[in-house]
Amino acid sequence: MPNVLRNRAAAAALVLVSVAVAGCAGENPGTPSPGTGSAPSSASSVAPEDPNVPKVAIPLDASAYAGDACKLLPAAAAAELGFTEPGEPSSESSNPSCGWFIKGKADTLQIILGSGNREKGMGGLAGMHKAKEAGQLRFLEPGPEVDGYPTVYYGIQDRRARGNCDLAVGVADDLTINTLAGGYDNEQDSCGTAQKLASAVIKTLKGA
Template sequence: MTSARHVPRVTAAVLLAGLLASGCATEEPGTPTPSSPTSNGESGTSAAGADVPPVANPLDASAYLDRPCDLVPQNVMDGLSYTEPGNALTAEENSTAALSGPGCGWNVRGRGQSVVVGIQTGNQQDGIGGLQGIYDAYQDGQFEYYEPTTVGDYPAAFSDISDKRDRGSCAMYVGIADDLTYSVYAGPYTDDPDEACPVAEQVAGAVIDTLKGGA
C-alpha cells in the first residue's frame, strides 16, 4: 500500500525529452511511485541527509522560467553540433512543464540525439526539491544510480531511473539552492557513448555561468 508521501518527480531532462525532442529516438522513462513514509513521518527527509552538501551560494533561476532556452548560450550549443534554436516548454503552454517545471530541448537534425535542460520547480513547490530530494528518491529505489560530482563548485549528481550511460544517454542534476535543482540530459550518443556525460557536464556548466551572470 502506498502512502501520501511524495518523492521527486522524474523531472530530469529525460522526462521532457519525449515532448521537446520531437522526432528523436529518446525514450521517455516512467515516473516513480510514492514510497513508504519515513519512521518519523516527515516528508522528504532522509537519514543520510548529511551526504548531500548544502548550496553555499544559491542562484536565482526565476528570470528564466519563461525563457528556459536562454539558460544555455547558442554558441555553446553550436560547439556541440546543436546549431538549431532550442524548443521551449513552459508552464503556460504545456501540462507536463506546469507539473514538473520548464525546460528546453535541442536536437541534431538527422542524428536522433538531443540535449534537454529542465528546472525542477515542481519538486520545489512540493517541498521535496533540491539535490537532497534526488538523493532521497535514489535511497527509496526510484533511481538506479546516484554519483555525486560538482559543476562550477555547485553540488551535483549523475542520476536517473535507469542507467543507460553505456548506451550513450546521460542525465545529471545540479543543486542551485537547497530546494531547487536543474537537470541536463544528453543522448543517445550511440556512436560514441562516452561522449554523453561530458556533453551534459558542459551544458550544465554553461547554465551555472548564465545564472551567475544574472538576468
C-alpha cells in the same frame, strides 16, 4: 529529425525527472503548476537532512527562467555543443524544460528546471535522494562538481554505457537543474556533454 526520434528522445529524458522525481510528491505529470518557480527561495528553505547530500555554498536564482527554460542555454553556447537549431520548450509537467536536436542525428540535449519539485518540497539534491529512497529512482550516484556546484547522475536505470547521460546539478539546496545528453556513442561523450551543458547553464545564471 524524424518526429518519432524526437518524441523518443524527449520521452526518455522527461520520464526521469518530470515523472519520477515529481511523481513521488503526488504530481500529475501532465498538469503544469501555475506560477511554478516564480519566487526565489533561500538556500536554507529546504536544508538537506542527509549529511551525504552536499550543501550549495553560493545558491543561484533561476526564477527568471521558469517561464522559458530554453533561455538557460544561449544560442552561442548551444552552437559550441553542436546544436544550431533553436531549443524546443515543453510545459508537460510543473518542471519547465527545453530540448535541442540535430537534424539527421540522434544527438539530443535537454534542460529541466526543477522549480516544480521545489514548490512540492522535493527540490534540490536532497529531493533526488528522497526519490531514490522512495524507489522512484533506482540509480543515483555522485557526479563531479561543475563550476563549484555539486552534481549527481541519476535515473530509473544507469543509461551511461549506452550514450545517454542524466546529470542533476544543485544550484541551491532546494533546486536542481538537470542536464541530459543522449544519442551519443559512449559514456565519455554523453556525460562530457552533460557537464558542459551544466557549466553553460551556471554561467547563464551567474550572468557571465
